[in-house]
Amino acid sequence: MNEYSIIGKPTTNVDGVAKVTGEAVYTFDMTLPNMLHGKLLRSPHPHARIVSIDTSEAEKLPGVKAVITGKDTPGGKYGLWRRFRELADQEILATTKVRFIGDPVAAVAATSEDIAEKALDLINVEYEPLPAVFEPLEAIKDDAPLVHDDFENNINATRHIEWGNVDKAFKNADYVREDRFNLLSQHPAPMEVHSSIASYEKGSGRLTVWSSTQSPYFLQLGLADALKMREGNIRVIKPHVGGAFGGKNSTMPDSVNAAILSMKTGRPVKIVFNREEEFSATEKRTAMHLAIKIGLKKDGTLLAKEVKIITDGGAYTGLGATTLYLAGTWITFPYKTPNYRYDGFRTYTNKMWSSSVRGFGAVSAVYAAETQIDRAARDLGIDPIEIRRRNAMTTGYEAPGQYKVESCGILPCIDKMEQRVKEKWANLDKDEGIGFAAFAYMSGGIFNWIDTPYAFSGAMVKVNIDGTVDLFTQASDIGQGHNTVSVMICAEELGIGIEDIRLHPADTATTLTDLGAWGSRETLMNGNAVKAAAAEVKKKLIEVARMKLGENIVYDLDAKDKRIYIALRPERGFSYYDIVKDAIKGNDGEPLIGIGHYTPHRKGMVSPAYAMGIMGVRAKVDRETGQVEVKEVIVVHDCGQTINPLGARGQVEGSIQMGLGFGLCEDLPTENGLILNPSFVDYKLIRIREMPQIELFDVPTYDPEGPYGAKESAEATTAPTAPALANAIYNAVGVEFDSNVLRLEKVLKALKEKEAKEKGKGRR
Amino acid sequence: MSNYRCPCCRKISSDPHDLARHFLGQTDSKHKDWLKTKGLSYAQLITSQTEFGNKGYDTLAEVLKKEAPKVE
Numbered sequence: 001m002n003e004y005s006i007i008g009k010p011t012t013n014v015d016g017v018a019k020v021t022g023e024a025v026y027t028f029d030m031t032l033p034n035m036l037h038g039k040l041l042r043s044p045h046p047h048a049r050i051v052s053i054d055t056s057e058a059e060k061l062p063g064v065k066a067v068i069t070g071k072d073t074p075g076g077k078y079g080l081w082r083r084f085r086e087l088a089d090q091e092i093l094a095t096t097k098v099r100f101i102g103d104p105v106a107a108v109a110a111t112s113e114d115i116a117e118k119a120l121d122l123i124n125v126e127y128e129p130l131p132a133v134f135e136p137l138e139a140i141k142d143d144a145p146l147v148h149d150d151f152e153n154n155i156n157a158t159r160h161i162e163w164g165n166v167d168k169a170f171k172n173a174d175y176v177r178e179d180r181f182n183l184l185s186q187h188p189a190p191m192e193v194h195s196s197i198a199s200y201e202k203g204s205g206r207l208t209v210w211s212s213t214q215s216p217y218f219l220q221l222g223l224a225d226a227l228k229m230r231e232g233n234i235r236v237i238k239p240h241v242g243g244a245f246g247g248k249n250s251t252m253p254d255s256v257n258a259a260i261l262s263m264k265t266g267r268p269v270k271i272v273f274n275r276e277e278e279f280s281a282t283e284k285r286t287a288m289h290l291a292i293k294i295g296l297k298k299d300g301t302l303l304a305k306e307v308k309i310i311t312d313g314g315a316y317t318g319l320g321a322t323t324l325y326l327a328g329t330w331i332t333f334p335y336k337t338p339n340y341r342y343d344g345f346r347t348y349t350n351k352m353w354s355s356s357v358r359g360f361g362a363v364s365a366v367y368a369a370e371t372q373i374d375r376a377a378r379d380l381g382i383d384p385i386e387i388r389r390r391n392a393m394t395t396g397y398e399a400p401g402q403y404k405v406e407s408c409g410i411l412p413c414i415d416k417m418e419q420r421v422k423e424k425w426a427n428l429d430k431d432e433g434i435g436f437a438a439f440a441y442m443s444g445g446i447f448n449w450i451d452t453p454y455a456f457s458g459a460m461v462k463v464n465i466d467g468t469v470d471l472f473t474q475a476s477d478i479g480q481g482h483n484t485v486s487v488m489i490c491a492e493e494l495g496i497g498i499e500d501i502r503l504h505p506a507d508t509a510t511t512l513t514d515l516g517a518w519g520s521r522e523t524l525m526n527g528n529a530v531k532a533a534a535a536e537v538k539k540k541l542i543e544v545a546r547m548k549l550g551e552n553i554v555y556d557l558d559a560k561d562k563r564i565y566i567a568l569r570p571e572r573g574f575s576y577y578d579i580v581k582d583a584i585k586g587n588d589g590e591p592l593i594g595i596g597h598y599t600p601h602r603k604g605m606v607s608p609a610y611a612m613g614i615m616g617v618r619a620k621v622d623r624e625t626g627q628v629e630v631k632e633v634i635v636v637h638d639c640g641q642t643i644n645p646l647g648a649r650g651q652v653e654g655s656i657q658m659g660l661g662f663g664l665c666e667d668l669p670t671e672n673g674l675i676l677n678p679s680f681v682d683y684k685l686i687r688i689r690e691m692p693q694i695e696l697f698d699v700p701t702y703d704p705e706g707p708y709g710a711k712e713s714a715e716a717t718t719a720p721t722a723p724a725l726a727n728a729i730y731n732a733v734g735v736e737f738d739s740n741v742l743r744l745e746k747v748l749k750a751l752k753e754k755e756a757k758e759k760g761k762g763r764r
Numbered sequence: 765m766s767n768y769r770c771p772c773c774r775k776i777s778s779d780p781h782d783l784a785r786h787f788l789g790q791t792d793s794k795h796k797d798w799l800k801t802k803g804l805s806y807a808q809l810i811t812s813q814t815e816f817g818n819k820g821y822d823t824l825a826e827v828l829k830k831e832a833p834k835v836e
Contacts, residue, residue, distance in 0.1 A: 153806075155806075162818075308816065
């Protein structure tokens with residue numbers, strides 16, 4: 001029985017009409033009076049010392065209002081790792097040397113974008129090129145050039161995780177295998193490029209920034225550190241965001257250079273990256289070399305796992321150190337792993353830096369683990385679904401010192417998948433195969449590298465005399481639909497309609513801190529804060545209703561369907577609107593205000609809750625061309641109590657689209673550090689016509705930590721897509737891969753090699 | 765039972781392996797320089813951990829067992 005009026009009901013986005021009619025305003029669209037346009041001059045060298053910069057000719061160009069270089073900045077470094085200052089390694093503009101092709105060295109503000117572009121051509125920078133390093137396995141060598149002088153062997157960050165007795169467990173295993181993978185990068189490729197407008201008031205010394213960001217709070221802190229300002233003097237407003245997918249967490253050169261140019265000119269300055277800049281000089285998925293060793297019993301029970309990862313970090317840290325940790329965590333999910341050892345190393349290289357992208361550490365790690373477990377199953381003669389079932393986590397499973405799984409639906413997900421596949425995919429065409437991959441993901445991270453003293457999320461609810469509600473929250477909707485989720489939670493808790501609520505999102509001056517939209521954190525973390533804020537107001541309304549009813553205190557009251565009534569006697573109660581009027585009038589006219597906060601406590605090191613599931617992919621391979629056609633996808637997903645099934649479905653589809661891109665076609669090839677395909681002409685995304693049919697099943701669980709039992713939904717499904725596809729390809733034509741991006745030429749080459757090998761065997 | 769204090773910061777651990785993991789997780793020069801005084805290289809210890817096994821941590825744990833100040 002669904003006890004809820006709003007939660008769990010398919011609901012169209014509260015901002016959906018505005019988005020499809022063009023009414024919604026993105027930073028990209030905005031213009032302020034008297035606004036200037038900024039552009040960045042970027043390094044053409046992957047690694048070079050800056051000898052001199054001459055801006056005099058650019059400054060003379062009519063229309064140019066300011067030109068800045070590193071010497072015009074406050075100096076010092078900044079970054080997301082504020083708790084570990086040595087990892088805060090970004091500069092506003094490079095001062096002594098550039099570390100990747102695209103590192104900004106100067107910025108211009110002019111009356112038009114064209115003039116600003118022309119001015120860039122007039123800036124003369126003299127560089128002394130330095131030896132560069134592009135590959136992580138080269139970067140850690142003793143004689144490799146140092147990207148940052150203070151980091152020996154270019155080791156930016158390390159992570160070690162260990163529990164149990166790994167060496168002993170391997171000795172006791174019946175079957176041990178090692179596999180090595182080279183997992184390639186992927187760009188978030190949002191439709192809206194990085195865009196910011198900064199407006200500095202010289203009189204007050206206050207700065208307002210509108211930006212296409214995932215976290216107004218992270219940006220506020222980043223700007224405060226970079227500009228050496230008090231954070232309270234910086235207001236960040238996040239308008240609608242046209243996609244981010246992990247690439248808009250860091251304080252990037254658009255916002256911070258716009259701020260300095262605005263300070264210098266006294267006028268608002270807007271900086272919008274072009275598509276080439278977006279591809280070449282914004283954060284991307286972390287490429288990695290990954291070695292994985294597993295030990296199993298004959299029956300497929302996992303005894304031990306050991307993982308080594310070396311990531312290609314690029315020039316700066318971003319969130320890459322967290323990716324390193326999470327990759328070593330997700331590679332254990334969703335299986336009971338009694339003995340585990342992980343060593344991860346993030347290397348600096350002379351490339352644009354890598355960070356978090358949809359699936360934050362999971363996508364590459366799960367590719368390795370889920371293709372390897374299929375290989376082990378084949379060797380041991382065990383069905384691929386059965387080996388996953390035998391090792392699946394159960395509720396209460398704990399990895400010592402790391403995480404505890406409080407709700408876990410993986411086993412019923414596996415059962416459902418088995419049943420559905422038997423019904424649906426019993427008969428396959430020639431060269432068709434089915435592959436599976438299981439998955440899990442976090443409902444926000446328990447990480448505080450940003451070093452906030454505030455609760456992880458906050459919300460405020462104000463009820464007006466007419467019963468309308470203003471909901472203030474800093475949580476970020478970046479296209480994932482959280483505006484709708486937060487309004488649904490508020491409406492459910494107060495027992496009112498979605499139409500009664502006006503949302504005021506993502507403005508650091510008017511809302512309580514929220515750490516932003518990353519790691520699928522908003523539904524659980526902000527959802528709890530919104531629920532708590534609404535519950536505080538509800539309590540006040542119920543007190544008034546109880547007074548009016550004069551009933552025995554043992555009777556509980558509910559707020560639902562715009563009424564407040566005795567739970568066991570719903571006919572006895574009042575209109576919500578009448579109670580609101582009484583509550584405000586009876587309280588000296590003060591509006592009803594509720595405040596809610598959420599910070600995870602005693603939930604381990606990773607996340608307060610974990611979504612789980614399994615994906616099945618049916619694919620066909622053309623042996624003549626190597627072309628892979630993804631026919632159908634089945635997803636069985638445990639995301640606790642789904643708040644908005646319509647939003648969740650959309651997010652699953654988007655995650656699969658990105659997962660297929662990672663598996664089939666998205667790649668960022670480089671030559672001496674230069675990205676060779678920085679445009680949508682050459683960067684191949686999966687388009688709507690290439691999307692397979694997707695069948696989605698929910699296996700509901702109740703997570704005690706989530707609002708109404710909710711936890712992460714959908715981002716989890718990015719990770720299993722590529723390994724399920726790779727497993728399907730093997731089952732179709734018998735070739736396996738130790739890398740992603742299975743373009744037709746790669747598949748065709750593998751088919752030819754297999755054919756040649758088989759012919760060779762035949763001759764012997 | 766004796767605990768081990770990191771020779772470079774306030775970290776205390778009952779297990780030299782745990783202390784070794786802490787030690788190599790630090791990226792500041794203080795920890796790296798201490799290793800040099802013991803004839804060890806941060807980079808070599810780290811790169812030995814990129815192979816299966818635990819050689820880097822085992823090596824450092826042995827040194828810390830002898831050299832780290834003991835606290836009750």
